[in-house]
Amino acid sequence: MDVLVVGNYTREHALAWKLKQSPRVGKVYVAPGNGGVGNVAEAVPISMMDFEKLADFVEEKKIGLTVAGMDDPIGGGIVDAFQARGLRIFGPSKAAAQIESSKAFAKELMREAGIPTAEFRVFSTFEHALAYVREKGAPIVVKASGLAWGKGVYVCRTLEEAERALKEIMLDKVVKDAGNEVVIEEFLDGQEVSIHVLTDGKDFLMFPPSQDHKPIGEGDTGPNTGGMGVIAPVPWVTEEMMQDIGKNIVRPALDALEKRGVPFVGLLYPGLKITSQGPKVLEFNARFGAPECEVYMRLMKSDLLDLIDACIDGHVAQKKIEWSKGAAVNIMLASGGYPGEYKRGLPISGIEEAEKVEGVVVFHAGTKLQGSTLYTNGGRVLGVSAVGTTLKEALERAYKAANLIKFEGKYMRSDIGAKSLL
Numbered sequence: 001m002d003v004l005v006v007g008n009y010t011r012e013h014a015l016a017w018k019l020k021q022s023p024r025v026g027k028v029y030v031a032p033g034n035g036g037v038g039n040v041a042e043a044v045p046i047s048m049m050d051f052e053k054l055a056d057f058v059e060e061k062k063i064g065l066t067v068a069g070m071d072d073p074i075g076g077g078i079v080d081a082f083q084a085r086g087l088r089i090f091g092p093s094k095a096a097a098q099i100e101s102s103k104a105f106a107k108e109l110m111r112e113a114g115i116p117t118a119e120f121r122v123f124s125t126f127e128h129a130l131a132y133v134r135e136k137g138a139p140i141v142v143k144a145s146g147l148a149w150g151k152g153v154y155v156c157r158t159l160e161e162a163e164r165a166l167k168e169i170m171l172d173k174v175v176k177d178a179g180n181e182v183v184i185e186e187f188l189d190g191q192e193v194s195i196h197v198l199t200d201g202k203d204f205l206m207f208p209p210s211q212d213h214k215p216i217g218e219g220d221t222g223p224n225t226g227g228m229g230v231i232a233p234v235p236w237v238t239e240e241m242m243q244d245i246g247k248n249i250v251r252p253a254l255d256a257l258e259k260r261g262v263p264f265v266g267l268l269y270p271g272l273k274i275t276s277q278g279p280k281v282l283e284f285n286a287r288f289g290a291p292e293c294e295v296y297m298r299l300m301k302s303d304l305l306d307l308i309d310a311c312i313d314g315h316v317a318q319k320k321i322e323w324s325k326g327a328a329v330n331i332m333l334a335s336g337g338y339p340g341e342y343k344r345g346l347p348i349s350g351i352e353e354a355e356k357v358e359g360v361v362v363f364h365a366g367t368k369l370q371g372s373t374l375y376t377n378g379g380r381v382l383g384v385s386a387v388g389t390t391l392k393e394a395l396e397r398a399y400k401a402a403n404l405i406k407f408e409g410k411y412m413r414s415d416i417g418a419k420s421l422l
Contacts, residue, residue, distance in 0.1 A: 004030070015304070021303075068091035072147060092265055096263065122182070193273075210234065211230060216413075331399065366380055381410075
């Protein structure tokens, strides 16, 4: 079976890399891809939001499965568009994906289902939101309700920061239409954990816990990003905690979506804070995280295609996922200035040397290949993934490889996984 993966990120590169290992997979295409997917797939220069052209390509090439990787096409309804043409695709419907594409929808769903989350209010006017923030005080969290690529969340330690966040989101439109509505939440203390489950809408398979490091700065300081590095599994998250998360967060979310007539088929990813009162949901995502996907693809021993088929065909209850022992990490290399303004078109070197480090695979995000030269083409440029028998070994390998890669202004956090090594 030939397969198309839709997206242009490290996540889609990792999914293509893993699918290519299946004995049941023939050719893998990635649309639009990036400068690095060519080692496992063919990049197809079609926009991920041009559903008609993508569907035409799938029909022309007789592609047996499409995997929707990114939030924008999923939230925009690529699954509905493909299914309307009788094409086989992995991912949730546009209606079910509202659990990510509308934070207001997700929060109302959580309230209705009794899922533990932060106290919140939703606002569509700047004046009312500002009055509420002034009434509540800081610390407080301000979120754009729509899809904002991880950049629409402001954790505000002071009232001044909260007022500035509201102005940027609602008046300055820094995240465009995603900021037409805002969710204002109480601040939750505790460490973040990423949970991923594959589901056919009824049954689900949980992945090991992972931990992303979203703020740009060392020690979790500075503005939020799409993620600067991740570890899996998370050594202090117990089996008992995972069972609790499955019972009190995943199960009620799936049941609530089914009750609304929009069953969720695909990959559901609740981002959690582990508070003193237990796990609480920060947000739901309707697809694999990036950089989380990369560590999961490195640790997964099972055939990904078999698992995707089980989700689409409603056979998840009959499946188990086999995982490698040990740990995986993924360090993101970013352009200088990210998540603000940054330069593009800077030559990259050292990837070949980096991948000679034991246990290392480099996944591409913001890269572009021109001739034989690779250039930067985005904020987060590369994900340097590594596996090891221990978290410490995986981190050492990843950082050794990351330091071999060069481009002007390269930035990475040097403290990924540090909290779990203590």
